[in-house]
Amino acid sequence: MTNTTSGKPGRATDEFLRHILSRQKCLIVDRASQFDPRGLPSAEQLAETVAFAPQDGSIWLCGQRMMLLQGAAFGAIRRELIEALGIDKARGLLTRIGWQAGARDAAQVSEQWPDGDHASLYSAGPRLHMLEGMVNVEVVRFEIDSDIGHFYSEFLWHNSLEAEQHIATYGLSNEPACWMEIGYASGYASSLLGRLVVFREQECRATGKHACRIIGKPAEEWEDLDADLAHLDAGDFLSRSTYTAGLETELAELPEMPDEPSMVGVSAAFVAATQLLERVAPTQATVLLTGESGVGKELFARTLHQASPRRNTPLVALNCATLPENLVEAELFGVERGAFTGAERSRPGRFERASGGTLFLDEIGTLSLSAQSKILRALQEGEIERVGGTTPIRVDVRVIAATNVDLRREVAEGRFREDLFYRLNVFPIHLPPLRERREDIPLLMSYFLRKFSARHGRQLAGISARLVNALLTYDFPGNIRELQNLIERGVIAAGDGEVMDVFHLSEGGTSPVSPPVGLTAEGRLSAPPEMTGRRSSTPATPERSSEVSRGASDEAPELASLLAFVSGREQALGTSLEEIERLLVQLALERSGGNITAAAQMLGMSRAQVSYRLKGK
Structure with a gap:
């Protein structure tokens, strides 16, 4: 391995390598020859980490906020970068963006499954890349042995979004074009393994091949590494702190208070x-x-x-x-x-x-x-x-x-x-209320888990992805105080060695939070939570539906009429839409503690719409 990048002094490169690997977790693996689909985390478990919160315009994956973007829009951004910066600088920028995305995913996976199967922790990177819509990954060969420091990965990438958009804009190319995806693979593997791993595209669909073939090896096993490091641009990478920005955000030089709660947040x-x-x-x-x-x-x-x-x-x-x-x-x-x-x-x-x-x-x-x-x-x-x-x-x-x-x-x-x-x-x-700083919820959950586990002498195995997503999409009328209360209750309810889940937060048999809208094993959206935002842990049965209808009849005849009409027991609605709206607004205001903005979010309405209906009461 050489000590210089193109146009960059060796000292900057050495500092760069120390910088990107200084805080990474070492993955200890004895021997793995193929990804085991039964390992932890499995593809199904990764899919469970996806949650949709359309009421506040958020999508979550492994506790990170995501964004759906049309492939053509991504292609337009890519084209603008190439035309504005030139192909070399655009390639470097997209490679660094991919590296950051891969490193962040590796950090989240390591934290989410600290006891995960080692080969599957590594294979979670390609699986997440598929979930994120970038590429379909086929494993050709995978070898890793920490005893002798051996690592080798070979994949086929099918249906690469980046190659597809490059062809749509420029036609077939003489050079590989999956720059951001190569950065992602290198960033994920390097972050997880605690050593610099470099992936290269040996064949690319953008050059006319039927698929992209990529190989990943430790950096020292590649010849002519200068070009790869030049795309990461060590000096620029360090000066802007692009790698660490977003992975760690500290409250700049504010002193910690002994025996006091900590300020936690990155939103x-x-x-x-x-x-x-x-x-x-x-x-x-x-x-x-x-x-x-x-x-x-x-x-x-x-x-x-x-x-x-x-x-x-x-x-x-x-x-x-x-x-x-x-x-x-x-x-x-x-x-x-x-x-x-x-x-x-x-x-x-x-x-x-x-x-x-x-x-x-x-x-x-x-x-x-x-x-x-x-x-x-x-x-x-x-x-x-x-x-x-x-x-x-x-x-x-x-x-x-x-x-x-x-x-x-x-x-x-x-x-x-x-x-x-x-x-x-x-x-x-x-x-800000907690619903406006949702990126902080996983951090706060981890902080309260450690705090209350120590206080109550418990040793939980962690927090389930389903619970993380449920709380990421919950409205939190009680804000951080309510989250703290929920996590302490879960620490007490869950047993040692158990993973805290949604049902551990139940109040008298009913959970205060609902399972979020996520993905099924078939890749479809799961059914949304009940309209009220709270779901009973007891499965719905015809008898229970009758009990619910009778309870609704006792407390809110408008709701009983609505349930009877929806279930088909009555041919006419039996009440006015205005009365149903009034009931829903009243319920939302009660649950939000009189906060009109929060009530509007619960109902999927604007604040002005709720205010208008309140004036008409």
């Missing part, structure tokens, strides 16, 4: 919120955290405090919604001895206790107008007076406020002081 919405946090943390600005209940506002506040210059001073938290009206002032500002019956001694309030540090006021929108006016004075003047006191007390407090209501609307309706709103809204940060 765009989460990263945007954390970047705002990083920007405001070193300042003294007042911060307003907004977002639904359960999104992690208190954790963000604690992280912000730890990242600020006040990290070594007190962080005092107060949930304003838990305070009775007659105790708000005393709790915030303190009490002088004898101020009222029972005040036998003086004590400081939250503002005094937080002086020099940070005061976190959660659910600030629940405070009365009287309490709001006193907080406003404390923020404006930097001083307070205890209840029953006459001497002003200077305080140096940074306030972080949080609310799950729209304070602008509260101001408009006279329930929140406008001047206090502007005093708090110096630097607002909106924390």
Whole structure:
């Protein structure tokens, strides 16, 4: 193996090789001569990792968001790249994109099946490539022996999408054209095996062959490796960090808090919120955290405090919604001895206790107008007076406020002081609900699994693909707090050595989440979940259907009429569509905790459509 790439110094190449292999898992294999279709993961198990969530426009594969794209559109993108960059640079770019995709799939497969059959873990790459619609893979020869460091793979690729689009645009070529697919195979094998594996296309359909024939070997067994590494472009690859981007996303230099929950997430919405946090943390600005209940506002506040210059001073938290009206002032500002019956001694309030540090006021929108006016004075003047006191007390407090209501609307309706709103809204940060950061759900599931397994002394084998997909497509009205609750319940319900599945989350025989829309063994979409979004673990029978109809009749006659009409027991609907719509909207609002946007997503409607029907009630 040579030490230089075309036009690149050897040092960059060596650094490149260390870079791409530094964090990969070594696959230990004694001997395998062919892929065993009965191994773990099987093709059927890989198919089970596919989930469709049309209600929010998402497709998931092995916990990664995917995209369906017309083959002709892919061909158009490819043509534009070639015309804009030239064929060599376009080939390098597509090879690197393929490498990243293969490396990501290898990382997901290793995590999903840590005890998987070794040969099947490797063969999952070609199978995933087929699931993703790129190519049909036929195994010609496969040999791997870790004892002697031997590796050899030979495949036939049939119906290659990349070759097909190249022919459609340029006709037959003198050179192989499956650049992105070669990058995928090399990235998957190198990531999984922990050593640089290079695949080359010996024959290609784009050159007029009936199929593409590819061979993969360790890099040192190939001659003239410079050309292969040139397509990966070591210097450019390292400078842009294209390989690691997306595989690992860290909260840049925010300190970890001992004995505190961690900030976990890689989604765009989460990263945007954390970047705002990083920007405001070193300042003294007042911060307003907004977002639904359960999104992690208190954790963000604690992280912000730890990242600020006040990290070594007190962080005092107060949930304003838990305070009775007659105790708000005393709790915030303190009490002088004898101020009222029972005040036998003086004590400081939250503002005094937080002086020099940070005061976190959660659910600030629940405070009365009287309490709001006193907080406003404390923020404006930097001083307070205890209840029953006459001497002003200077305080140096940074306030972080949080609310799950729209304070602008509260101001408009006279329930929140406008001047206090502007005093708090110096630097607002909106924390997204979990349904807007679904890419974080597998990470959060793994984090909570480790946390609660340690807490409860359990040793689970992992989480099933079916459960991952079910939670990826669930609406989560309770956000991260609800996910945490579900995983803790699953840890307790599942036995040691068992894989956590959907049925482990059941509440009184009914699972709060439904199996997602996925693929059957025949490659067709499975049946969608029930319209309500919740599915009983008990199979449906005629007797049970009658029981459901009777229950619906007792609680909602409109639903009973609909069920009777759909089942054919009644020839007429027996109720108006408006009444059925009203019932569905009411049910969705109840399940979303009054959140109109979430209710609209449950029903497959726009927010405006739900609002219109609410006005017509």
